[in-house]
Amino acid sequence: MRAEALKGHLDGLLLAALEDGPRHGYAVKEALRDATDGKLDLPTGTVYPALHRLEQAGLISGSWVVVAGRRRRTYELTEDGRRSLKGARDNWQEFAAVVSTALRGAPWPATS
Amino acid sequence: MACHELIEGHLQALARSLPASVVEELRDGLIESYEDQLERLGDAEAAAHAAIADFGDADTVTAAFVRASPGRGIAVRLLLAGPVVGLSWAAALIAGHWWTWPISPPLRLAVGLVLGLAVLMLIVAVRERHHYRTVRLAALAGATGVAVLDTTLLATVVMLPAGPSVLLVPALAASVARVLLVVRAVPEMISDP
Numbered sequence: 001m002r003a004e005a006l007k008g009h010l011d012g013l014l015l016a017a018l019e020d021g022p023r024h025g026y027a028v029k030e031a032l033r034d035a036t037d038g039k040l041d042l043p044t045g046t047v048y049p050a051l052h053r054l055e056q057a058g059l060i061s062g063s064w065v066v067v068a069g070r071r072r073r074t075y076e077l078t079e080d081g082r083r084s085l086k087g088a089r090d091n092w093q094e095f096a097a098v099v100s101t102a103l104r105g106a107p108w109p110a111t112s
Numbered sequence: 113m114a115c116h117e118l119i120e121g122h123l124q125a126l127a128r129s130l131p132a133s134v135v136e137e138l139r140d141g142l143i144e145s146y147e148d149q150l151e152r153l154g155d156a157e158a159a160a161h162a163a164i165a166d167f168g169d170a171d172t173v174t175a176a177f178v179r180a181s182p183g184r185g186i187a188v189r190l191l192l193a194g195p196v197v198g199l200s201w202a203a204a205l206i207a208g209h210w211w212t213w214p215i216s217p218p219l220r221l222a223v224g225l226v227l228g229l230a231v232l233m234l235i236v237a238v239r240e241r242h243h244y245r246t247v248r249l250a251a252l253a254g255a256t257g258v259a260v261l262d263t264t265l266l267a268t269v270v271m272l273p274a275g276p277s278v279l280l281v282p283a284l285a286a287s288v289a290r291v292l293l294v295v296r297a298v299p300e301m302i303s304d305p
Contacts, residue, residue, distance in 0.1 A: 026141040044141055045168035048134075049176035056182055056300070073137045 011059075012088030013040070014050055015081055018060060022076040025051055051075055059084050116160035119146050125170040130177055130244050142167055175241050183251030186297040187237035190258055190290070194231065197290060200283040201265060207279045213272050223264060230257025252301050259294040262287035 017023065017031040025048045033041045054060045059081035062073050077085070119142055127135045145166055149159035167173070178184060233254030240247045266287055269280060 024140065024144075025137065026144040041166075043168035043172075044145055044166055045138070045173035046176055048138060048141065049173070049180045052134075052177065053180040056180070056185070067140075070140050070143065071136055072140045 009088075009092065010050055011054060012085060012092065014047070014054060015059060015077060015085040015088065018075055018077050018081070019085060022063075022074045024072050024074045028075070054081070115143055116146060116156055118157075118160040118164060119143065122164050122167070122170060126173065129170075129174045129242055134177060134244075138173070171242060174244065178241055178244050178247055181244060181247050181251075182297065182300040183237055183248040186255055186293070186301065187234040187247075187251045189293065190255060191231075191234050191238060193286075193290060193293075194234075197262075197283070197286040200279075200286045204277060204279040204283040207277050213268075215268070215272075223261065226257050226261050226264075230254045230261060233257065248301060252298070255294045255297060255301070259291050262291045266291075 013032055014028060017028045017035070023031060026044055028051065029042050029044050029047045051060065051062070055062050055075065057080075058078060060075045061078050062075045065072050065074055123135060123139050123142065126138055130138075142163060146159055146163040149162040149166075150156060153159050153162060231254070233250045237247050237251035237254060240250065266284065269284065
C-alpha cells in the first residue's frame with residue numbers, strides 16, 4: 001500500500017497499534033505490519049516523528065526503559081488518545097460506508 | 113549485540129541534525145530492525161542495508177522530526193496570530209495618539225528592532241526543513257522577542273497617562289494571551305524530547 005494513501009489516517013493507525021498496551025516505535029511499526037499481513041509496512045523512521053507529534057498532542061505518553069542495555073522509549077495511550085481512537089474509528093466507518101456505496105456503481109440521484 | 117558500521121554511520125548522520133535523546137530512540141529502533149533482518153537474512157552486511165532501507169534516509173526522517181517539532185508549532189501559531197495582534201495594537205495606538213507619548217526615539221527604535229528580529233526568527237523556524245536545533249533556537253528567540261514586545265507594550269500602557277479606550281481592550285487581551293502562549297510553550301521547546 002502506498003504511503004500517500006494513508007494521509008489523514010496515520011494517527012488513527014498508530015493509536016490503534018497502542019490500544020493493547022505500551023509499545024516502542026519499532027514494535028508499533030511491526031504491529032501494524034503484522035495486523036495487515038504485511039500490506040502496511042511503514043518506513044521505521046517515519047513512525048517515530050509521528051509518535052512524537054501524538055505525544056505533544058497529549059494522545060500518547062512516552063517513558064524510557066532499559067532493555068538489553070539500550071535505552072528504549074515506549075508509548076501508551078492516554079485517555080484523550082482512547083477518545084481520539086474511537087473518533088477515528090467512527091469517522092473511518094462512516095467514510096468507508098459512503099465511498100463503498102459510491103464505488104458500487106449505484107445510480108446517482110438525478111439533478112434538475 | 114555489536115552493531116554494524118553502516119548502522120552507526122546512519123545514526124551519525126541523524127545525530128548531526130537531531131537532539132541526542134531522539135537519536136537514542138532511533139538507535140534502539142534501528143538496531144532492533146537490524147537484529148530482525150540479521151535473523152532473517154543471516155548476513156550482517158545485507159541485514160544492515162535492509163534495515164537502513166526500511167528505516168528511510170536521514171534527510172526524510174530529519175525533515176519529519178522538524179515538521180513535528182514544538183518550536184515549529186509555536187512559530188506557526190505566533191506568525192498566524194501576528195497580524196491580528198498587530199492590527200489590534202495599531203488601532204489602539206492610533207486612537208490614543210501614540211506619537212504624542214513621551215517615549216524616547218531610541219526606545220521606539222529598540223521596539224521596532226525587537227519586532228523585526230522576532231518575526232525574522234519565527235520565519236526561519238517555520239521555513240527551516242533539516243536542522244532541528246536551528247528551528248528550536250530560532251523559535252525560542254522569536255517567541256521570546258514576541259513576549260518581550262508584548263510585555264513592553266503592556267507596561268507602556270499601564271505607565272503612560274493614556275486615556276482609557278475601548279480599543280485597548282482587544283489589544284491588551286491579545287498581548288496577554290500571546291505572552292501566556294509563549295510561557296506555556298517555552299518549557300516544551302527547551303526540553304530535550
